[in-house]
Amino acid sequence: MADGSTAGVVSLRGKVSAEEWQAREDLAALYRLVALHGWDDMIYTHISARIPGPEHQFLINPYGMLFEEITASSLVKIDLDGNILQETPYFINPAGFTIHSAIHAAREDAKFVMHLHSDQGVAVAAQKEGLLPISQHALIVLPHLAYHDYEGIALNLDERERLVADIGNKTLMLLRNHGTLSVGETAGDCWTGMFFLERACKQQVMALSAGRENVLFAPEAAQAEVLSQVGRGIGGKLGWPGNLRKLNRSLPGFDA
Numbered sequence: 661m662a663d664g665s666t667a668g669v670v671s672l673r674g675k676v677s678a679e680e681w682q683a684r685e686d687l688a689a690l691y692r693l694v695a696l697h698g699w700d701d702m703i704y705t706h707i708s709a710r711i712p713g714p715e716h717q718f719l720i721n722p723y724g725m726l727f728e729e730i731t732a733s734s735l736v737k738i739d740l741d742g743n744i745l746q747e748t749p750y751f752i753n754p755a756g757f758t759i760h761s762a763i764h765a766a767r768e769d770a771k772f773v774m775h776l777h778s779d780q781g782v783a784v785a786a787q788k789e790g791l792l793p794i795s796q797h798a799l800i801v802l803p804h805l806a807y808h809d810y811e812g813i814a815l816n817l818d819e820r821e822r823l824v825a826d827i828g829n830k831t832l833m834l835l836r837n838h839g840t841l842s843v844g845e846t847a848g849d850c851w852t853g854m855f856f857l858e859r860a861c862k863q864q865v866m867a868l869s870a871g872r873e874n875v876l877f878a879p880e881a882a883q884a885e886v887l888s889q890v891g892r893g894i895g896g897k898l899g900w901p902g903n904l905r906k907l908n909r910s911l912p913g914f915d916a
Contacts, residue, residue, distance in 0.1 A: 668749035672733040679712040684732035686847035688914040695727035701777040706756030722750030731916045755814040762820030772850035774842045780862040781840035797860035799886040806830040810837040848900030
């Protein structure tokens with residue numbers, strides 16, 4: 661059954677490796693944090709996590725379940741060919757498989773991959789100039805940001821090669837006319853990168869309400885200075901535990 665409820669989901673705690681269970685908890689937390697921030701698109705975006713080990717297996721959302729409902733046990737384990745590797749009443753989003761399998765296969769550091777359709781992310785992804793250097797958040801994001809042109813709903817597997825080429829070694833991406841994407845070595849890195857990108861996009865939409873001619877760009881010297889300060893990445897280790905505490909207060913149950 662794939663009706664958006666948790667019916668049919670059996671707890672996997674103690675039934676999978678400790679490494680897989682940790683990946684499940686972290687990924688379920690990411691889904692619920694997205695819901696908590698209002699960045700979900702009902703059931704139509706996706707976040708994935710690679711399971712530690714040589715098999716290149718990863719976890720993705722059960723298609724039909726709202727992000728606020730997702731638990732560690734309900735996540736679906738698949739391989740790079742999209743084969744489901746566990747007993748589950750759910751199936752997966754084909755577009756999610758296309759995008760996430762491409763990045764997981766190409767990037768060893770892509771332990772977590774998040775793709776969203778937030779209002780502000782899509783708005784900036786639809787602007788010709790992309791993300792502008794008009795806020796501190798934007799300056800932090802820009803050194804790590806790539807772009808990928810829109811090709812339609814991501815159902816064609818041959819798009820994977822172009823998507824991987826476009827992201828290169830960056831950790832953030834604007835999918836033109838589509839949304840945002842973040843890659844992280846850890847769940848905290850993936851979340852923090854997306855938080856800064858989404859915040860920068862929201863700030864840009866608000867600033868442009870005054871008209872493009874009235875927007876103040878950061879001085880080039882300041883842009884260069886921020887580039888030197890964040891060249892190694894945005895990082896998420898410090899803020900991640902606090903986000904989990906907030907989640908446990910506001911939307912608990914992800915670790916079931």
